[in-house]
Amino acid sequence: DAKTTQPPSMDCAEGRAANLPCNHSTISGNEYVYWYRQIHSQGPQYIIHGLKNNETNEMASLIITEDRKSSTLILPHATLRDTAVYYCIVRNGTYKYIFGTGTRLKVLA
């Protein structure tokens, strides 16, 4: 399974875009990139996923580089409620997720 590398923590001002990077340089062609977030003492919440193309939904945008070795999750207008640990996961056909250490995002008022 491809490993992911994320910065341990980031701060973002409320109302600004939060850009969370993820490196997955060993990703293979059929592996999807998933993003989840976990607010303290809750189960992870699905945000978005993609294979090759950029994706957007009501929560966020996912930008995947052309070589697929990295991606960026964008929260367009961060709010205090977006403070959480964000996990980038690369998933292969077995459906198993291997969680890394994630990025602790703190949105500042």
Place this chain on the structure above:
Amino acid sequence: GAVVSQHPSWVICKSGTSVKIECRSLDFQATTMFWYRQFPKQSLMLMATSNEGSKATYEQGVEKDKFLINHASLTLSTLTVTSAHPEDSSFYICSAASGRGTDTQYFGPGTRLTVL
């Protein structure tokens, strides 16, 4: 859509007793369910994968006789921690996937187990 529930949300038990945690997919059929545990300030660690009607597949280092998993229907999986000890105290989280296509896992809210 894609709601997963867990029961109980928290439980306190005495050392040596067994505890059962239920995981339900409320609005979809889950061919595959997963069980994770999470210690304070750590990431989620996959314990086992269960497919409806078959035996669970445990990750390396997870004792299958201690953590009994049953996935008897397409909407219910249970994790039983047998003869619990204080070191089993943790946050247990399940997830469910419908088993079709790209298949996203949807997570339950978690169960906090404290063993005294």
